[in-house]
Amino acid sequence: MKHLLLVVLISFGMAVQAQLKTYPVGLHTGMPHNDDYTVRVRMLGGEWQDVFEYKVQVDLDKPQDASMVQFDMGSPVEVMVKKNNGTVREVSIRPLNNNIACRQVQNAVFFTLDKPQNLSIEFNGDRLHNLHLFANPMEEEVYSEEAEGVMFFGPGIHRPKDLPNNQIRIPSNTTVYLAPGTVLKAKLLVDNAENVRIIGRGILDHPVRGIEITDAKNVLIDGITVVNPEHYTVFGGGSSEIVIRNLKTFSCKSWSDGIDMMCCRKVLVDNAFLRTGDDCIALYNHRWNWWGGSSDITVRNSVLWADVAHPINIGGHGDPDSLTGEVIENLTFHNIDILEHDEDDPLYQGCMTVDCGDKNWVRNVLFEDIRVENIQEGRLFYVKVRFNPKYDKQPGNGIEGITFRNITYTGVGENASLVQGLDKNRCVRNVVFDSIMINGVKMKHLKGIIKNEFIEDIEIK
Incomplete structure (x- = not known):
């Protein structure tokens, strides 16, 4: 006994x-x-x-x-x-x-x-x-060596040699495990693959991109950290069923966005910490080799810190040659802390930006339970149908169904928020501001917001 x-x-x-x-x-x-x-x-x-x-x-x-x-x-x-x-x-x-x-x-x-x-x-x-x-x-899944279907990187530095574009291609039905103390100096590429998992507590250090997911399905990223990539931390193109959980990143280069998705569907970002030199989260339609629109994307329980550019940016890049335009829809941003937004150029300012160009339609977007702590230079809300020749070949088609609910802001010195359509055929419709607190004062009217005649059904709750 x-x-x-x-x-x-x-x-x-x-x-x-x-x-x-x-x-x-x-x-x-x-x-x-x-x-x-x-x-x-x-x-x-x-x-x-x-x-x-x-x-x-x-x-x-x-x-x-x-x-x-x-x-x-x-x-x-x-x-x-x-x-x-x-x-x-x-x-x-x-x-x-x-x-x-x-x-x-x-x-x-x-x-x-x-x-x-x-x-x-x-x-x-x-x-x-x-x-x-x-x-x-605590890690729930730990590996100590290579196994069938497991690509293992143990503690220490890994500099893979003779790799095209310094990238590691991951095949279908593979788990990549980066153990605590691992530093991998390469990009992870998931292309035309499915059932891929990238997990652990290791670090991707100064890759060209951190993780690239293209024409892929059922991909999990969980627990890793990406330090100072040259370009995006996670790039998604034409992919679906992506889960990004407990991802941390730092970047300080031009176009070093956090998570960028082009024409992706069924995406979940949960418990991320993104401190970036460009957009933290950017969701687009057609760009480069991907077409077909975007839908059903959720970002929740995360911390966003844009040293430059947008914490959240939606609606740019689309198919200007499409007869009807592509749609980006059913997006949810829930329980998010935005620590910083700093953008010098007034054309590109907005903590929560819906910026519709290139014949895109943006529909059904919810921003809920979001706390903005500071804006160095920028706007709190930006909802606009645009034509910007620098990025667009055609103007956006329209924005409909945007809800901002339970938003708090505690900074000073920001520029005015903006809600604008482009013309009578390219409007912003059905925007709801529900329980917006700005420095302890509840928003009760649209006074102070830059707007024009091409907006319809704007409601304050």
């Missing part, structure tokens, strides 16, 4: 210990270290564990060195973040909606996390040299 009890206690202790997992130290992977912060984590009442502070670059205007740490947790943990240079006058842990209280001791702050979440920790208002903290859920 005593031996049985001992085995049970040991097993219980191992289970408790498994509720916090730090990753192999990153120095041997060739990833640069940032000494701006020292970060440790522990289970409540347990021993402190060091985590590796990665250097990542942010902001297109003038790339800056920020920091990133990661670990997995399955029960509450305590975190220590020590600022190693300068004094600490104030600290902010964003998204603010998470309501995380901290305790300061000299140049360090301590706080408790009761669940996995993605955070920005900012000292003295500095958002360009901040610490990004990604507390992941």
